[in-house]
Amino acid sequence: MERCRASSRETRIATYKANRLTEQVDWYSRMAHARDKQSRVWRRAALAGELIGVTTGVLKAYSALPLEISGVVSAAVAGITAWFQAHRLDTEAAAYSLTAREIRHILSLLDESASETQWAKFVDQAEAAISREHTMWASGRTGRVGLAD
Template structure:
């Protein structure tokens, strides 16, 4: 169920980014054609510019109707819900502590309660999303049951190694990647803005009176800013770094000072740190 939703989320994310990239590229090329049409007094370039602006509008309408971003976020939330609940079930964390009656039935109930709000906004479960094991609880795999019956020390080691350390590596990599992308795009937009300023000054002083490139360069800079806002490089770099730091602290707590009696709550707190909602909340302050 996680894998199918994860794949749908990746597909929708790629579709959303491709559509936005196409829309921004059409706007930029249309502006370039308009600039050349003004310079050479070309009716053909003017018509081409108008056509490209029209295609930009059509692309925007298609983006709105496809709702790729909304579907991407819904499938991503579903995938993370499934993964988090599965880990909590396996290691006796959160609502599944040692001794809880009917943990399988509780897992099914918790999963349905978490997915119900997503269904209300249009999320549909992929047909390949459920397992084909126990017909009563098809979401619970054999591997999940195998981990759940292990002793506390074994479950703790599995959780630290395969969940916490894995996520630490992921957040570290994404923080570095987002920081580099933010720095690259910021430098590019600053450069384009300075070039637009230089072009405007050159035209106003008569050095390049026959060319008006300031509008095209300003449009290119605006395109870079819009792409950065779409990819959220700055806020995600900030959020991923904060999650990584908090998760490293939590890893030490889990490994050294979390007794079995407090284990379920400590795991729940750790899973909360890794939730998409927590990352989005942090990203709002990193913009």
């Protein structure tokens, strides 16, 4: 870090671009994709459970199924749905995707000929975007956001 701070402005800009912003875009994009995939899996599981529940209900109504399992199926579907809602995978996927797009936009605004003052302002804006998403993620995990002293 000390070597980076002591290097030229151009080197600091290139390092920040590659090792912070580009890495963050990659991470948020990967996480958005993973959460979206997980969300689809759990939605399909709930839908499959609902279809099984309807099928067992119809079979029971026509006395084709000697066992009463619709209650078990309903409880399983309710559990899957509750788990899915508690983890908010689709919401996280959307938030991660939005953050990746926002950082990509910030990268497009990067001016490698910026003065020290302009560069500092740019970094503040970029870090605010990353911090904003992290704050939202933390508040969803703990139910509250810690405030600075």
